[in-house]
Amino acid sequence: MEWEKNVRKVVPYTPGEQPKEKDIIKLNTNECPYPPAPGVKRALAQMDYEDFRLYPSPSADSLVCALAEYYHLDASQVFVGVGSDDVIAQAFLTFFNSKKPILFPDITYSFYDVWAELYGILYKRQPLDENFRIRKEDYLKDNGGIIFPNPNAPTGVLEDLSMIEEIVSYNKDRVVMIDEAYIDFGGQSALELINKYDNLLVIQTFSKSRAMAGMRIGYAMGQPKLIRYLNDVKFSVNSYTMNRPSLILGVEAVRDDDYFRKIVGMIMSTREWMKKELSGLGFSFPDSRSNFIFATHEKYPAKELFEYLKTKKIYVRYFAQPRIDNYLRITVGTDDEAKALIEALRTYIR
Ligand SMILES: *Cc1c(COP(=O)(O)O)cnc(C)c1O
DSSP states (O other): OGGGGGSOOOOOOOOOOOOSOSSOEEOSSOOOSSOOOHHHHHHHHHOOGGGGGSOOOTTOHHHHHHHHHHTTOOGGGEEEESHHHHHHHHHHHHHOOOSSOEEEESSSOTTHHHHHHHHTOOEEEEOOOTTSOOOGGGGSSOOSOEEEESSOTTTOOOOOHHHHHHHHHHTTTSOEEEEOTTTTTTOOOGGGGTTTOTTEEEEEESSSTTSOGGGOOEEEEOOHHHHHHHHHHHTTTOSOOSOHHHHHHHHHHHHOHHHHHHHHHHHHHHHHHHHHHHHHTTEEOOOOOSSEEEEEESSSOHHHHHHHHHHTTEEOEEOOOTTTTTOEEEEOOOHHHHHHHHHHHHHHOO
């Protein structure tokens, strides 16, 4: 077909499976194993469906203000979008418009190269070292922009803030984005640097630590100028990205800090238990500061374990990719889910 020559062709990102069965243990997409804050349930019950005939606030004021208050920022420093995937996609479109390649790690969130391809942004993958650490020097050179997650995905490795600051400070002439999808599970956020650096954009999400993956809420924080440019692009694509329920329920999720801290604490303690048990079974993994563990076994190939676990109705994530095709990314679930996983592995590995 002639028209096909002009199609903007992309190889899309492949999300983890969302199986239909109910009785499975789902440790494959880093969702929160606990429900959202109780206030979310109350607000859901009180929602007036008649309001749905009206467009939502184009600037998502209520949620922007709730986040600004929570993080002690001005509303002009916060941008919200339909999950951080939407926020990052808009940020790529807005800020990565140089003739020079943007930089990100070779092992990282596999959406970055998809957006770069889609928008025609040049990019260069910088190899992590043999311990899956970022080599700082790789980012202290000319480039068109930088993005990486901290902690990194799918490795779970956290880099410290002093290294991030060095990268941000060296790259004052381009935007550096830190994707903090997992920062709440024991990391130190780069948020404290945004007042010092006008080229730093910090991106977070409600999908992992706030138990709201299904609501699709993400946000970016940075100096007002960055946020203004992001909004200009957003308003040039779709004025109403955030639907009414997400705005209302998102505000409730942010307000309940006690509940947030409680579930994050439970996930971290289950994670530490899983680390001990997995080591005992012969697994090794980089030290995770996220809500998943990226583990490899000395004897059993990851793909085989992945398929075995599926027969036990335990879903984990396997990536058939160079350097990591002998690893499983296992989401930290509840204590019961973690125990079921360890028991299943124990019967297989002996
Ligand atoms: C989960 C994840 C996201 C996207 O999450 P949303 O559900 O779109 O908010 C972004 N970056 C990384 C590294 C993630 O793991």
